[in-house]
Each structure stands twice: as C-alpha cells, then as structure tokens.
Amino acid sequence: MxxxxxxxxxxxxxxxxxxxxxxxxxxxxxxxxxxxxxxxxxxxxxxxxxxxxxxxxxxxxxSPATTEERRGPRVDAPAKAIEGFLRSTGLSRDDLDAVDDKKGQVYMARITRPGRxxxxxxxxxxxxxxxxxxxxxxxxxxxxxxxxxxxxxxxxxxxxxxxxxxxxxxxxxxxxxxxxxxxxxxxxxxxxxxxxxxxxxxxxxxAFVVLSSEERADAIWQDATNRAFAAGLEVVEDRGLLEEVAGLVEWPVVLMGEIDGSFLDLPPEVLRTSMKEHQKFFSVRDGNGQVVRFVTVANRETADDGATILAGNGRVLSARLADAKFFWKNDLRVARAGGDNWATPWLDALENVTFHARLGSQRDRIDRIAALAREIAPAVGADPDLAERAARLAKADLSSEMVYEFPELQGLMGRYYAEAAGEPPEVAAAAEEHYSPLGPSDDVPTAPVSVAVALADKLDTLAGFWAIDEKPTGSKDPYALRRAALGVVRLVLGRGLKIRLAARMQDHIMDQPAKDVHPQLDETTVRDLKRGEEQARLITSDLLSFLHDRLKQHLRDEGIRHDVIDACLTGERTDDLADLTARARALNGLLATGNGENLMQGYKRARNILTQAEAADGVEYSYGAERKLAETDEERTLFDAIEAARPEIDASLAAEDYSKAATSLAALRGPIDAFFEAVQVNADNAIVRRNRLNMLSEIVRTCEKLGDLNRIGT
Known part of the structure; x- marks a missing residue:
C-alpha cells in the first residue's frame, strides 16, 4: 500500500x-x-x-493481472478473418483454443494481461x-x-x-x-x-501556507469576530464572502479599519454592498446596526502590523464610497423634487429598457402589473388605489444611479426613495418586498399591498412568457419561471389567500402587447401576442398545470404525496391553490390513519367490482340503491351510514371544513368493511345484484367527494 x-x-x-x-x-x-x-x-x-x-x-x-476470453471466428473461417482476429488479440494461431459451439468449432483466445x-x-x-x-x-x-x-x-x-x-x-x-x-x-x-x-x-x-480552505475560513472568522468584540462591535455575517476571501489568501491576516465619518450617513446596505462587491471587505456594525468599520484580510504579515495595508485600503474605500454618496444624493434629489410625480423621470427612462423583445419595455410591464395589482387587491385585503400606486413605483428605482451601480440593491433602494418622497408606508414597503420570495427559504411578504404587487409581478412574468411559448425546458430556465411559480405558491399559501387564478391569468394572457402599444413589433409578432379566448384558455390550462407541479414540490416537505394532490385536482376550483392545499392536507391526514387506509381499500374494491360489472353489462349503475331491497343487516347499516354521512360531508365541503369532511368519510370505514365481509355483490337474484351494484356506486361517489381517490396509488 x-x-x-x-x-x-x-x-x-x-x-x-x-x-x-x-x-x-x-x-x-x-x-x-x-x-x-x-x-x-x-x-x-x-x-x-x-x-x-x-x-x-x-x-x-x-493493478491485478487479468485474463479475458474472447470469442473468435469459426475454425473453418477464411484465412483473412482468422488473421484479423490474431492481430486484434496479439496472439499466434498456436495460442488459440478450438472450442465447440452450436454451429461447429470456433477459436477462443485467452488474453492474459499482467498487473501494472x-x-x-x-x-x-x-x-x-x-x-x-x-x-x-x-x-x-x-x-x-x-x-x-x-x-x-x-x-x-x-x-x-x-x-x-x-x-x-x-x-x-x-x-x-x-x-x-x-x-x-x-x-x-x-x-x-x-x-x-x-x-x-x-x-x-x-512556510506560511494554510492548506485547508475550511481552516483558513475558520481562522478569518474567529479573528474578525474577536477584534470586533473587543471594540464593542459585531461583524455582519456573510458566509459567501467568507468562502470567497478564504480563496484569496494562503496565510490570512485579519485587519480592522475605520470608515471615514462623512460616509456614515449612507444607508447601511449601501455601505455593506460597496465594501463587499468592490473590496471584499466585511462590514462591522455597532449596537444600532450602523456600519462603522470594515474588516479586510491580507495575505501576508508586515513589519507595521498591516498599517500600510489598512491605509491603502482606506483610501480606495473612500473613493468607492464617494461614488456611492454621489449616486445617493442625486437619487434623493429626484425623489424629493417631483411631488406626486416624483418617479416620472425614472419611469419614462424605463420606456427605453426592453423587458423582452416580444413583451415590450419595462414601462409597459409596469403598466400591466399595476392593472393586475389593482384587480388582485380586494382578494388579498389591500386597498386597490394603494396597490396600483405601489405597483407603478415598485420598479422605478431600476433607473436610479445607485441601482445601476449596484443591481442587487433594487427594491431596497426603491423603499428608501419612496420614503424620501413621502409615499405611504405600504407603498414604500412594497417596493422592497414585491420581489420576494426569491427562494424556498426567503421570507414571504405579509402586508396586503406588498402581497398584491408581488403576486401581480410574478403572474405577469408567468403569463407573458407562457403567451410567447418561452417555457422552461429540462434544466433550462433562463427567465427563472420556476422560481416565479414557486413564489406564487408561497404567497398564496402564506396568507391562505382564497384567490381564483385562472380567470386572471387568462385575461392577462389576452392582454399581452398589441401593435398600437408597440409599433416597433412586426405583424407576425403581434399576431402571436394577441391571443384569442380559446387559445388563451389553453395556455392558461398549461400554466396552471405548471403551478400545480410547483405546489407538489412545495408540499413535499410536509409529507403530502404527489398523488394525493392529483386526487384533489378535480372540480372547478383547481386554480384556488389555498383551497386545493387544504383539501390535500385533509385527504393526506385521512390516509395516514388506519381508518383511511382501510377506507381506501374498500373504495378500490367497490370501484373495481363496479367497473367490471358495468363493462360486462353495458349499463351504468348510478341510479341509487334502495333500502327496501336490502337483504342483510350489513346492507341496511351501510345504506343508513351513507345516508347520514352524505349531508354532513356536503355541509363540511360547502363550509370548506375539509378535516371535518374527512372525519365523516372515515366513519364509513366500518360499515363498508362489514358489507364486503358479509355480502356477495353478484347475487343470483338480478334485482338484488343491481341494488348492490348501485350501493357500490354510492360508496364510490361518496368517497370521491373529497377527491378522485382512484388517482391515489396503493
């Protein structure tokens, strides 16, 4: 070894x-x-x-020595075929063995390769x-x-x-x-x-090289936090930056420096972003959250304990922050100077920024989002006027100098500028929050106006790209449509919103850019974009299926199976994601119990027998069973149980109390089990047989009130 x-x-x-x-x-x-x-x-x-x-x-x-057996041509094969085989194996004819085969004898080569x-x-x-x-x-x-x-x-x-x-x-x-x-x-x-x-x-x-990147990162973080703690301060945690800095040095030397006081009036996020993106510095804040110092990591020890390095870094940082302060002041001047129309210069500039060649400019998109946010507002408990105002201003900061320099600050700077312009707090908050949630662990907005704008933003994105058939394929999702769809799911479920999405998406798909709005578009593009109602309906159906897939992914961590959600994808409310989820949770909870599992077995048995009988008889047994035709106590008990459970289930479903409906359904487990244990469905008496098959139909239809149980695997 x-x-x-x-x-x-x-x-x-x-x-x-x-x-x-x-x-x-x-x-x-x-x-x-x-x-x-x-x-x-x-x-x-x-x-x-x-x-x-x-x-x-x-x-x-x-490596071990190996022996390979390779089958060759027949013994009586042409000489050229045998010679070719010998060349491929590196053997002579004497090295070959003749072995019996179905069609005669063939040559067999045993090639031994020594270990290396x-x-x-x-x-x-x-x-x-x-x-x-x-x-x-x-x-x-x-x-x-x-x-x-x-x-x-x-x-x-x-x-x-x-x-x-x-x-x-x-x-x-x-x-x-x-x-x-x-x-x-x-x-x-x-x-x-x-x-x-x-x-x-x-x-x-x-020789001053720490080989392990994890050891370098730990040393950097430990030294940085100790230095900050000694000064009564705290290092802002940033694991991504820590990993990057650990990859820039072989011998990390942590240094903490001062930030020029003239820059401390900048928003802390601007300070942090500028230091991180331009200088790879960690931010150090005081107890009030104000960034007051920076930590840099040098790659060597020096005789002056890093004083020269800190002085040089401080000068470069001041130059960078001077640029940021210039942008900040210019942007504030715009926000504070225009009254109610303060954002007009920025919004006008967005007319020249293309969102997508077939979906118009950013300004066009803002107009669509504003209209949709107003429409959604009542469903989420938001004021329509505030929702529309927030949607019109939420992306204005894309034209600001600060966001042009630091795109990652979009939304956040919009909140600052809206506050500076005197906008209502709900409007300012929506500017920052409407991009959320960006990922599965990102916080979900809860303020009604923010929710309305966030939903409108994501639904516009999905409807637009579905309308032009730019959907995700395989692992490719250049427009982050899966993330947008998951954002819709989390927004709806996070607030328990009872909102029907299909009609809104269909109308929005039909409202995609037209020639009079975009004279630069050619006729073919306009024809593609201006959808008819039937075409929009088909596109909406496909988009809704995409949202259902994201819902399944989101609910997977709750332990809700995909087939349970599929079972609930029946009826006319499949575009109400909160309602769909509530039904799926109730059904999932039912199936996790012994009663639910046995009920499923009884349902499957009833459905199979019924399907076979209808196929054989060429009739549909769905006209209702009659109690007077029952011959056994088990039949009468099941008839009474279904008659009692049906109104309870219907009332619970109407009240959207799906857990109570599931409980009522579970109570049928005993009578159904007893029925199958004691009763022969295919009786000799045709009238009795028909009545019992109609009873099976009652079982199936009652069980399917909560969902199509036939879609659930065994």
Missing amino acids: ADLLIELMSEEIPARMQRRAAADLKKRLTDGLVEAGLTYAGAVAHCTPRRLALHVAGLTDE PAAAIVAEVLEETIRNFPWPKSMRWGTGTLRWVRPLRRILCILSREDGAEVVPLTVDGIEAGDVTEGHRFMAPDPIRVTGFDDYEAKLKR
Missing part, C-alpha cells in the same frame, strides 16, 4: 473556481485509478489560491486529467499547448511508503513532476522537498 500526494501549483486561481476544481481533481483521479484496477482507502482534496492538492490514502501498489505498477497508472491518469481538466475558463501561455486556468508552474506527484517516497515519472508540456513545492509567494518562496502528505502539510504551514 502507498499514499499518493499530488499538487498542481499555478498562478492565482479565481476563488469562485477553487472548490469545484478540487472536487473535479478528486473525482477524475480516483475514478481513473479505480477504472485502471487500483483501489484506495480514502481521498481528500484541498485548494488554495495557488494550488490544487490531492491526498489518496491506502492505494494498492499495482501504481506509478505507471498514476502518471497516465494524472496526465489525462491535467490535459482535459474542466475549467470554466482556461488559457494557454508561452509556446506550449497545455490549457490551464492560469499558467501551471509545478507538478508534485509522489507515492509514499514506509521505506520512502517515490516520484512518479511524468512530464506534461515540459513540466516535470517532482517532490518539490513552494511556500508563501512572499514570506517563504524557497523550494520545499516533501516526503508525504503529513510532511507536506506541516512544512507548508511553517
């Missing part, structure tokens, strides 16, 4: 590519080794800005991996043909055993593998010879 150590040292690898590259190196190497016949005990990959490293423990010393040493296999697999590495972007340099993310400088590749280390003989594009690495570029640049992974990791740390 041996331990394999590989290091590929290059110029700086972009932080965003490091973890994926380390995982790719591990997978490609280990897969290649196993395919070649080697086994191993474990493998761990590491990454730093300048190196990818892989440690494979317990690697076998050589691990070093030869590693060299072969590593070269293949290096030459075909899946970097998102790569480059060539010098006169070589090798492509790598940045120029590759060294290859370390050794097999370590108890008796010493062996360098794997390998040369890639003039770079010869060895047992030498380098430490920190500035603090310990001299070559370092290593004998194995433990020796490698320890010597790198002495």
